[in-house]
Amino acid sequence: MITFDDVTVRFDSFTALPGFSLQVEEGEFFTLLGPSGCGKSTALRALAGFVDLSAGDIHVAGRKITHLPSGKREVGMVFQNYALFPGMNVRENIAFGLRVQKLSRAETDRRVNEIAERVDLSQQQLGKQVSELSGGQQQRVAIARALVLHPKVLLLDEPLSNLDAKLRRQLRGQLKQLQGQFGITTVYVTHDQDEALSMSDRIAVLDQGRIEQVGTPQEVYDRSATEFVCTFVGEVNRLSPALVGTFATAGASGLDSGATTYVRIEKVKVIRPGAAHSGIAVPATVDSHTYHGMHNVYHLRTEHDRLRAVATVHGGWQPRDGERVDLVFDPDSLLQYSGGPAVPAVQDVASAAGATR
CATH class of the missing domain: 3.40.50.300 (P-loop containing nucleotide triphosphate hydrolases)
Known part of the structure; x- marks a missing residue:
C-alpha cells in the first residue's frame, strides 16, 4: 500500500x-x-x-x-x-x-x-x-x-x-x-x-x-x-556477566556471558526463599519498593546486581523492605546482544520454535 x-x-x-x-x-x-x-x-x-x-x-x-x-x-x-x-x-x-x-x-x-x-x-x-x-x-x-x-x-x-x-x-x-x-x-x-x-x-x-x-x-x-x-521499549534490567555466568552454571545452555544481557522487569519473579519454582533462582534482598496502585516495583540486591521486579498488589504475599527473597529467571526470556542483531539467549528444547531472542 x-x-x-x-x-x-x-x-x-x-x-x-x-x-x-x-x-x-x-x-x-x-x-x-x-x-x-x-x-x-x-x-x-x-x-x-x-x-x-x-x-x-x-x-x-x-x-x-x-x-x-x-x-x-x-x-x-x-x-x-x-x-x-x-x-x-x-x-x-x-x-x-x-x-x-x-x-x-x-x-x-x-x-x-x-x-x-x-x-x-x-x-x-x-x-x-x-x-x-x-x-x-x-x-x-x-x-x-x-x-x-x-x-x-x-x-x-x-x-x-x-x-x-x-x-x-x-x-x-x-x-x-x-x-x-x-x-x-x-x-x-x-x-x-x-x-x-x-x-x-x-x-x-x-x-x-x-x-x-x-x-x-x-x-x-x-x-x-x-x-x-x-x-527504548519497556523497562529492563541489565545483567552483569557474573550473574549470567551463574545461569550457565545452573544449566542454562547457550548463554554468552560476554554478551550484553537484559531481562524485562516483569519477567523477574519474586518468591519466598526456597519456594517451588520453574526457572533459575537467585537469592536477593529487597532494598525498597514503590507503590503504583495495581502493582509494586521492587528494588532488589543480589550478590552481583541491583535489579527491579514487578509484583501485583493483590497477588498474595508481598515482601517487606529488607526481607530476603528469591528471584526466579526464565533463561529463555533473556535478551542478549553482541554488537549486532539480537542473538538467541538460550538454545534448548524450549527454544525449538526458533524465535530469535
Whole structure:
C-alpha cells in the first residue's frame, strides 16, 4: 500500500533520513516509534508532501507520489495540535477541504453529516465553535476533516500528546476503533511506547533516521532485534556477566556471558526463599519498593546486581523492605546482544520454535 524506496531527506548539511525503506500494508494501523529527533515525523511529512526528498521514491497504492503536491496525494493528516480553524465552527472546519475542491453545497452538507455521524459528533456539536469542545471532541473533528475527503491513507502526528494521561488512555481505544471501522491504512507517529504497543498492528522503531526493527508489538517487545529497541521499549534490567555466568552454571545452555544481557522487569519473579519454582533462582534482598496502585516495583540486591521486579498488589504475599527473597529467571526470556542483531539467549528444547531472542 505504502512504499518508501531508499528515501533520503536532507536539511542543508543534516541528513534526517538516510536511505529509508519501509512497506506498510493496506488497512494496517502502522506506527513510527522513536525518541525526539529520530526522523519519524520527517518520514510522515515526506509521505504527506510537506518535505521534499533528496533521493528515493514514495509510492501509495502502486502510484508514485514523490513529486506530487500534497493536495493530490490522497492522504489525510491530523496534526499534533489538530490545526483547527478557531474562526470557523465545527461544520465549517470539517467542510473546509470540500469547499476547496468546489463541491456543491448539497454534496458538502451530505458528506459532512455522514462523517460527523460516523465519528460520533452530533448536529448540535457541528454548530459549536471548536473552542467549546473538549480535547477528545476536537480530535474527532480533526479526524473527520481528514476523512471527509476520502483519502487512501490517514496520517496521525502525535495526536494525543497534548491531552492529559487519563484522556489519552481513553482516546487510544476510540482512535483504534475508528480506524478499524473505516478500514483505512493509517500511519501513526509517537514517542510513547504504550501508545505504540496498545494500538498498532505493526511498529517501526527508529533511531537517528534509521529503522532498528519492524514487527508486531509482541515481536518488538519480546524479541527486540537490537539493544536500542530493547532499552527504548519497556523497562529492563541489565545483567552483569557474573550473574549470567551463574545461569550457565545452573544449566542454562547457550548463554554468552560476554554478551550484553537484559531481562524485562516483569519477567523477574519474586518468591519466598526456597519456594517451588520453574526457572533459575537467585537469592536477593529487597532494598525498597514503590507503590503504583495495581502493582509494586521492587528494588532488589543480589550478590552481583541491583535489579527491579514487578509484583501485583493483590497477588498474595508481598515482601517487606529488607526481607530476603528469591528471584526466579526464565533463561529463555533473556535478551542478549553482541554488537549486532539480537542473538538467541538460550538454545534448548524450549527454544525449538526458533524465535530469535
